[in-house]
Amino acid sequence: MTDCTAVVALEMSVFPFMVFLFFSSELVLVSSVYNAELPSRIAALSGSCVQIPCTFEVPENELKTATSIFGAWIKHNHAFLSSDSLVVYNGSTNISRGFSRIEITGNLSRRECTTVFYDVMNNHSDNYYFRVEIKPRDWKYTYQNPIYISVSDSPEPLIFQPTDLKAVMEETTVSLSCSAEAPCPKHPPTISWSNIPESAHITTQLQEKPNKTLSVFSNMTFKASYMDHRKNISCTATYPRKTSNDSTVETTVTLRVLFPPKETGITIDQSASVSVGTNVTLTCKSKANPSNNMTFYWHKRGHESQLGLGEQLIFTVNRSSGGWYFCIANNEHGIQRSEEIQLIMADHSLIIGCVAGVSAILLTFLLITLFLRVQRVKASTIMETDVSDQGQEKQVQTIYTNGGFVSGEELEMPKDENDVQYGEIDFSTPQTKITTAQVSGEETVYAEVRGPGKEMNHD
Known part of the structure; x- marks a missing residue:
């Protein structure tokens, strides 16, 4: 055994939980395996942002002596210097790669590493690993439990409660809830209800789920009415994003009321x-x-x-x-x-009487109309006789045969005894004979009237 091997053996026997990690020229001493608290998967919508909730473990003494803390995100492979890994964000240099912008919103000194990835696209779908660097002790660690960001052009389906909507009795209170994922809390979706009951009361709020991701939760309560039976109630979530159109997702349930x-x-x-x-x-x-x-x-x-x-x-x-x-x-x-x-x-005798009465009225009306027409014909048989003479100031315009009146300009009575006019009227024929004579220098008009079988003369 060489001296070097003996030294290593000695170190491991004295510090059995020490592990040496080599990163090129870096030598990092890690006393145990640390984890980052973050979801294993999160769904993102293309053209929008995605927020990754994150906390991490770090030795207490490292934070107490830290003068600066930096965070980083590595795509695909946790190895910081691996050829198939990509450092998409490095807090020490504040450089983002592959994204328009990445921002760590958590307070790293409090072990918070929540991060927002902006303007995600479909090619950003992959595993992402968080890495922390603490100075001045140059403590560095890449957490090996990643989060998988899944980017899609369509939002995640809505979650509707109750999932099995059963028939409800009239006048009972019904509660329906609809929740939509909010991967980008800076631009959360809006939830709307359609075809809602008249008595509905709706509340909507942004809620945190157990895995620290967010969702928009909308609850509707109402008293069931028979008019709501078979009504299709829809919940719609609209997501704003940097595209020509917003994205929507909808779910519909049919209400059954007993x-x-x-x-x-x-x-x-x-x-x-x-x-x-x-x-x-x-x-x-x-x-x-x-x-x-x-x-x-x-x-x-x-x-x-x-x-x-x-x-x-x-x-x-x-x-x-x-x-x-x-x-x-x-x-x-x-x-x-x-x-x-x-x-x-219906009374048939009454109907017959009504019909007879109506018929009598119509017949009377026809007789009156016919009588009026006869009178108009009689009135049209008028003879007009114009009597004119030199020096005569008055004219007789119209004399009606066998009539009891004179129409037109009325005949004036003579003003003195010498101005006398006599008329002869023959009732046997509709004729009027008028003669005139000159008496004592004055003009006298004689009228001869004849009736059937009788002759009358006036001097």
């Missing part, structure tokens, strides 16, 4: 007024869940006995069929009675 009959009512296949001998179908409609085992009962006001069983009531109308009808819907959760509907019997 409830007794609601909105029970009756429909009729024809008008509510029916006549004897016609067939009538009454249908009872109601909303309920479950609905496959519903029963329907038919009743009539004033009748104690049940009329029928089933969704429809079909019967032929007789004279006693008129009245108020209602139905009762029933399922395992309760019953509901419909509003009443009135069935009116």
Whole structure:
């Protein structure tokens, strides 16, 4: 055994837990194996950032005597000087390789090594190892438990609770939660709900998970209503990133609510007024869940006995069929009675009387119209006679045959006894004969009136 070998043997016998690590010209004495506390895997979204929660172990005396502490990250291989490893960040030189920027946000003097990788891309998917360097003792160590960063173009699926949404009873309080991974807390996703119940109350917050990663947690509580039955409720997470479009991920659940009959009512296949001998179908409609085992009962006001069983009531109308009808819907959760509907019997004698009355009114109207038309025809048989003479100031414009009045300009009575005009009217024929004579220098107009079988002369 050489002297050198003896020295090494002596050192190992005296310090059985000492291990010598050689890094080129570096000689690092490590008393035990240390670990870094960080997730084994984290999912990142391309075009965004990713935050790695991290703490590390280090001898207490190293921190007490430290004047400066630096952190570093190595990609692919933990060996600091290996040919297939890449130091993507070195805190002592503050240089990043392969990334736009890497920032250690943790306080290294408190054993915190939380780090943010900015603008991650798909080719950044790999194992990453943390390394610490403490001066002035030049204590250096690379932690051999890595974190695998998985970069994807699509966000991680949402986590929805409860995973198995069962049917809930009406009026019970329901709580639904939806959480989305937040690999980049500086730009966390936003969560929105769609088609939410009217009574919903929503709270959203950023939460830390047991592995120290973060997620956006949104909780919705509401009181179940029968109107929410079969409603598709969606939770959507939108991730901002440095691309043309934001990324979204969505999950949808169908709400099932158990409830007794609601909105029970009756429909009729024809008008509510029916006549004897016609067939009538009454249908009872109601909303309920479950609905496959519903029963329907038919009743009539004033009748104690049940009329029928089933969704429809079909019967032929007789004279006693008129009245108020209602139905009762029933399922395992309760019953509901419909509003009443009135069935009116049509009176044929009343209908005939109404038709006769209407016909008489129409006939009277036609007779009046015809009479008015005859009067218009009579009024059109008018003879106009213009009487004109030299020096005559007044003219008789119109004389109606066999009429009792004169239209047009009214005839004036003579102003003195000498101004007398006589007229002769023949009632046998619609003719008027007017003669004029000169009496004592004054103009006199004679009228001759003749009736059938009788002749009258006036001097």
